[in-house]
Amino acid sequence: GEDVEQSLFLSVREGDSSVINCTYTDSSSTYLYWYKQEPGAGLQLLTYIFSNMDMKQDQRLTVLLNKKDKHLSLRIADTQTGDSAIYFCAESGGDYKLSFGAGTTVTVRA
């Protein structure tokens, strides 16, 4: 969506860290989400963060939020071939809708 922007492609070597970046425009966003989509499948929630938090860590995943700059990132440590997918950033405010970015296609090379 036009309110959420992501770079379209990321190539990373197996074992390295991946960092996927996202910017959003809605200052009233209260929650920000990361979803993963494997080929031909629906989206799976990876994690989400409340807007009053700066960081959230869940195993190999680290989410960083800079609310002032409206910048969100997802870091995947020790990237594996199974991490190859499209990653979507999304935001929600006080209503029922989620606005998604265009998705970042992550390719893990050996």
Place this chain on the structure above:
Amino acid sequence: SQTIHQWPATLVQPVGSPLSLECTVEGTSNPNLYWYRQAAGRGLQLLFYSVGIGQISSEVPQNLSASRPQDRQFILSSKKLLLSDSGFYLCAWSVRQSGANVLTFGAGSRLTVL
């Protein structure tokens, strides 16, 4: 546990033909329901969402429509398909928990209009 089903998984239709995609949710009541479209090389576009039976909000004017005849059933329809309707259609549901609106997606329906 909650599950979401979408069908058909794949559909090839001629231009001008009708469309009906169905989505059902099990294991929850009064969910919010959504239809998104993912066009090739593009992100997710919210088409419709519903917070209750008979309550449909349309996000993008187009030749598609949605209906919610039952609490856990959401249908996407068209009377006459256009080439531009081709894409990957995703149904999703949510129930607000602790403020976050976490969407759970179905496996998707791939529509090709020829």
